[in-house]
Every structure is written in structure tokens, then in C-alpha cells.
Amino acid sequence: MVALVVVVTFVVLLLGVLVAGLLRSHADxxxxxHELGVGVGDPAETSEQSSARSAPPRLPTWxxxxxTLGPAPTVAGVxxxxxxxxxxxxxxxxxxLLAFLSSGCTTCAAFWDALQAPESLELPQGTxxxxxxxxxxxxxxxxxxxxATGRVPVVMxxxxxxxxxxxxxxxxxxxxxxxxxxxxQGVAPHVEQLLDLxxxxxxxxxxxxxxSRRPSARRNGPEREADADEVLQMAGIRPGDPxxxxxxxxxxxxxxxxxxxxxxxxxxxxxx
Amino acid sequence: MATIRAHGIAAxxxxxxxxxxxxRPASVGVSYPVGQFATFPIPDDIGDFGSGAVTSMGPDDxxxxxxxxxxxxxxxxxxxxxxxxxxxxxxxxxxxxxxRGIPGQSGTQRFFTEAGRPFSFYAVxxxxxxxxxxxxxxxxxxxxxxxxPASTPPPEVAPRWN
Numbered sequence: 002m003v004a005l006v007v008v009v010t011f012v013v014l015l016l017g018v019l020v021a022g023l024l025r026s027h028a029d030x031x032x033x034x035h036e037l038g039v040g041v042g043d044p045a046e047t048s049e050q051s052s053a054r055s056a057p058p059r060l061p062t063w064x065x066x067x068x069t070l071g072p073a074p075t076v077a078g079v080x081x082x083x084x085x086x087x088x089x090x091x092x093x094x095x096x097x098l099l100a101f102l103s104s105g106c107t108t109c110a111a112f113w114d115a116l117q118a119p120e121s122l123e124l125p126q127g128t129x130x131x132x133x134x135x136x137x138x139x140x141x142x143x144x145x146x147x148x149a150t151g152r153v154p155v156v157m158x159x160x161x162x163x164x165x166x167x168x169x170x171x172x173x174x175x176x177x178x179x180x181x182x183x184x185x186q187g188v189a190p191h192v193e194q195l196l197d198l199x200x201x202x203x204x205x206x207x208x209x210x211x212x213s214r215r216p217s218a219r220r221n222g223p224e225r226e227a228d229a230d231e232v233l234q235m236a237g238i239r240p241g242d243p244x245x246x247x248x249x250x251x252x253x254x255x256x257x258x259x260x261x262x263x264x265x266x267x268x269x270x271x272x273x
Numbered sequence: 274m275a276t277i278r279a280h281g282i283a284a285x286x287x288x289x290x291x292x293x294x295x296x297r298p299a300s301v302g303v304s305y306p307v308g309q310f311a312t313f314p315i316p317d318d319i320g321d322f323g324s325g326a327v328t329s330m331g332p333d334d335x336x337x338x339x340x341x342x343x344x345x346x347x348x349x350x351x352x353x354x355x356x357x358x359x360x361x362x363x364x365x366x367x368x369x370x371x372x373r374g375i376p377g378q379s380g381t382q383r384f385f386t387e388a389g390r391p392f393s394f395y396a397v398x399x400x401x402x403x404x405x406x407x408x409x410x411x412x413x414x415x416x417x418x419x420x421x422p423a424s425t426p427p428p429e430v431a432p433r434w435n
Contacts, residue, residue, distance in 0.1 A: 075291065077275035084295035085279035092289045093314050129314055154317060 073097075073165075073176040073183045076133055078158025081146035086156045088131050091181030095127025098199065101162060102132055103170040104144040108190065112171050115192040117150045122196060125203040129178075135159045175202050274417075280306035281390070282339065283419040290335075290414060291315060308339035310414055322372050322395055330378065332400035335410050339394055339418065346391040354385040357394060357420075360412045363404040371397065379404055388422045 076099060077087040090097040100116050102109040115122060119130045132149070134140045136159035149155040161167075165174055165186070173195060175185040185202045189195035238244060276285045279294040286292055292310035307321050313334045319325035323336050330336060346352050361381060371380040372395070379401035384393045394415070398407045 075275035075286065077277050077286075079279065080293075080295070082295070083279065084293060085277035085282075086293045086295075087275045087277045087286055087291045088314075089275075089286070089289060089291035089312075092291060092312050151317060 071183060072181050073174065074161075076131065076156050076158055076161045078133070078136060078156040078161060081142045081149055081155060081157065083142070086154060088154055088156060090176040091178060093127065093129060093178035095129060095178055096125060096184075096199065096203070097129045097131065097176045097178055098124070099161075099165070099174040099176065100130065100132045101165070101167045101170055101172040101174070102134060104134065104140055104148055106170050109171045111192055112195075113148045117152045119153060122192070124196070124199060127178075128199070131156060133158060133161050135162055173198075175199060177206065281388070281421045281423050282306055282308050283421075284308065284310065284414070285417040285419075286310065287410065287413040287417060290410075297321070303343065305341040305343060307341070308418075309337070310339075311336045312410065323397060324373060327373065327375060327378065327397050330397065330399040332377070332403060333407070334399040335396065335407055335414070337394065337396040337411060337414055339392055342391040342393070344391075347386060347389070349391075351384045352386045352391040354383070356387050357385050357392070357415060357418065358383050360415065361396070361408055363408050366396075366398055366401065366404050366408065368401050377401060388420045390420065390423055392420070 073090045075087055075089045075091075077085075080086050088097070090099070098116075100112055102112055113132070116130050116132060119128070124130070130153045132153060132155045134145050134155065134157050136157050139159055140157055142157065145155065145157060165172075169188075172188050173186065174183055175198075176182065177184045184206065185198060187198070189198060233239075233242075274285050274287065276283060277292055277294055278284075280296060282294050284292055284294070289312045290310050291312075291314070292308060293315060294306060294308045296306050297304045309315055309319070309321075309323070309326075311323075311326065311330075311334065313326075313330060313336075316326055321340055322338050327336055342352070361383075365381045366379040367381070368374065368377075368379050370382060371378055372382075377400055379398040380396060382393055382395040384391070386392070396411045398404050398411075400407070
């Protein structure tokens with residue numbers, strides 16, 4: 002009888018330990034769910050320390066500040082074919098997007114494909130795309146050559162990775178060519194997210210798409226025509242507007258036809 | 274300043290300049306190194322002397338090509354000048370010296386031999402009127418160039434049937 006009582010007591014204690022272990026495991030699971038943002042119960046009950054830990058995993062970020070990111074150096078290196086290539090980021094009016102990619106990273110694969118067809122990305126007008134891999138000392142040129150289509154410059158330069166302090170691939174740097182300064186840098190897991198970040202940078206710069214501070218001599222005929230159309234539309238002049246089809250001289254110089262100030266026709270005279 | 278180096282040619286690029294030094298794949302025969310330098314983005318698919326690029330130059334831009342010829346040019350009168358020009362003057366530039374006349378632009382071309390290699394240096398200014406302010410940029414580029422003897426002479430390959 003005494004032996005039976007001892008055995009039963011031991012079994013009860015063992016079961017108690019098992020139940021305590023299960024409860025603790027359950028609590029751990031609930032805490033983990035809380036940390037992932039799908040927990041049950043009152044989130045306010047979580048402690049300050051727990052709140053700090055419970056921040057969702059950091060998504061790739063994009064920092065934007067021309068004042069803090071500073072001037073961007075020229076990217077110089079070699080091409081996969083062994084030629085030399087340098088890309089200045091301060092000699093054009095538009096953005097230059099430097100995409101620091103690797104031949105082996107799976108996340109980079111989508112960017113290799115998308116960035117080498119920049120016309121399909123609807124980037125801000127004048128944006129130049131260049132892909133930068135590490136140099137031949139860290140990358141296999143034949144692998145890079147296999148990925149490169151020749152449609153955008155591909156430069157292999159470990160020095161550029163060091164100068165731009167690239168933490169890993171994929172990593173992107175957006176440079177404003179007019180100022181030669183970096184206006185944004187960071188990582189983006191998807192092409193769409195990268196494009197959003199670029200457009201946001203364009204918006205923050207306060208210069209609408211398609212406007213240029215450089216002389217229009219750089220642009221070809223259709224681009225100049227598109228610019229003129231855009232300026233006219235911003236002024237409220239749309240296709241078919243009568244002002245586009247003057248019939249008389251008065252339509253062109255409505256203030257310069259009076260007998261007293263038409264002698265010189267200058268702006269000051271017309272303004273009177 | 275960024276430095277690029279390939280095929281026995283090096284350039285320490287002045288500010289705003291970018292460049293490339295390459296050998297164009299030859300469909301027939303042998304091709305030789307070409308260096309292209311510009312103060313504007315150089316498209317990848319332009320001609321050796323800038324066709325396809327000079328049309329998009331702004332008035333403050335400069336484009337230059339260092340073009341190497343084959344060894345058969347060595348010793349000829351055209352390449353008798355030893356060494357690249359030390360500097361160019363605004364008078365060296367003229368609209369009529371452009372390989373392709375584009376209104377407003379100006380150009381010059383010099384032939385010379387350096388390090389046992391025959392070259393021509395061709396430069397285009399975006400504006401002939403502004404040549405006084407643009408030529409110093411060209412001279413800065415010229416002084417930054419470095420040419421070393423070809424390590425191995427390119428093989429003489431004549432066109433032939435496979």
C-alpha cells in the first residue's frame with residue numbers, strides 16, 4: 002500500500018512537471034506571436050523592454066538627405082570584357098542610379114533583368130542606370146559578362162564599393178547629377194519598391210519629371226518637343242488652343258499695336 | 274580624381290570627365306585600343322570618333338577620342354610627330370575640322386606616335402564660341418593621359434576563309 006502511494010505521488014509530480022513545461026512552452030509561443038504582431042490579449046500589457054524587442058523586423062531602408070550623404074565620387078573600374086570604364090555622376094542633369102549588384106545573389110537576379118531595360122521602368126526622365134559589381138578580385142568576370150546585356154554600363158570596381166560604403170548587395174545609390182550629391186541610398190527587396198523610392202526622391206527634389214537645368218542642346222528634337230508640350234500644358238495651353246494659331250500680328254503682340262508705343266515694340270513699351 | 278587604365282593607356286580623369294578605354298571586337302582583321310573621354314554621359318553604342326554622342330553635347334561639353342592605328346602606320350609621314358601634343362590652343366579648333374559638321378561645334382585632330390604606337394587625338398568642343406574656356410579642359414585631359422608601349426604586338430591576322 003505504501004509502495005502504491007509512493008508510485009502515485011511520483012507519477013503526479015512527474016505529470017505536474019510536464020504540465021508546467023507545457024504551460025511555459027505555451028507562454029513562449031504566445032510571446033513570440035505578440036512579437037510578430039499577431040498575438041492575443043492586451044498588447045499594452047507588454048513591458049517596455051518587450052516593446053523594444055517586439056519591433057517588426059526592419060525592412061530595407063532608404064535614406065534621403067543630400068546634406069548628410071555628401072558628394073558622390075566617380076565610379077571607375079573595368080568592364081567584364083577587361084576594358085576600362087569610368088562613370089561620372091556629376092556631369093548630367095538627371096539622376097544617376099548606381100546599382101551595386103552581385104552575380105551570385107538571388108535577390109539581385111530581378112534587378113539584373115529589370116535595370117538593363119530601363120525604358121520599361123518609367124524612371125524619371127534623364128535618369129541614367131549603371132550597374133556596379135565588385136572588381137575581378139571578388140567577382141568572376143565571365144559570370145558578370147553572362148548577366149550583362151550591354152544595354153547599361155556594367156563596371157566592376159571594388160574601390161567603388163568601398164567609396165560608397167556598400168554593406169552588401171543589392172544596394173542602390175541615387176545621385177543628383179546637377180549637384181553631384183547623393184540624394185538617396187539603401188536597399189530595396191523589389192524593383193517596384195526601388196522605383197517608388199526614386200520617384201519619391203524626384204518629388205522631394207522639387208523638380209518635376211522631364212525638366213532640365215541643362216541647356217536644351219543636349220536633347221534631341223522629340224525630347225525638346227515633349228518639353229515644349231509639357232511647358233505649354235502647365236501654362237494651360239492645350240492642343241487646339243487659339244493662341245497657337247495666330248491670325249494677325251495683334252494676336253502675337255496684343256499690347257504693342259497702339260499708335261503711341263508701337264514704334265519700338267519693346268516689352269516696356271508694351272507693358273504701358 | 275578617378276583613374277582608368279587598360280590596353281596600355283591610362284587617364285586620370287579631370288573633374289566632370291568620364292571615359293572608357295576599350296578594344297572594339299573586330300569582325301575582320303585586328304582592332305586597336307580606343308579611349309573616349311567626355312564631360313557628359315558616354316553612351317555605350319557610339320562610334321569610335323563620337324558619332325551618336327556629339328549630337329547630344331551641350332555647349333559647355335567636351336568630347337575626345339584617343340584612337341590607336343595599326344603598326345603599319347608607324348614611320349609614315351602622318352604619324353611623324355613624336356609624342357602627343359603638349360597643349361592645344363583655341364586657334365587649333367575650327368568648325369571645319371569636325372568629322373561631322375554640327376552647327377556651333379568645333380574640333381581638332383592630331384596624329385602622333387608615342388611609346389611606339391601610332392595614335393590620333395580628336396577633340397570636339399560643344400561650342401566654338403566658348404573655345405577659350407573649353408580648351409583648357411582638353412589640355413587638362415591630354416596631360417592626364419599616359420601611354421605605355423604595347424606589351425605584346427597584336428598578331429597580324431589577314432582576312433581569310435574558315
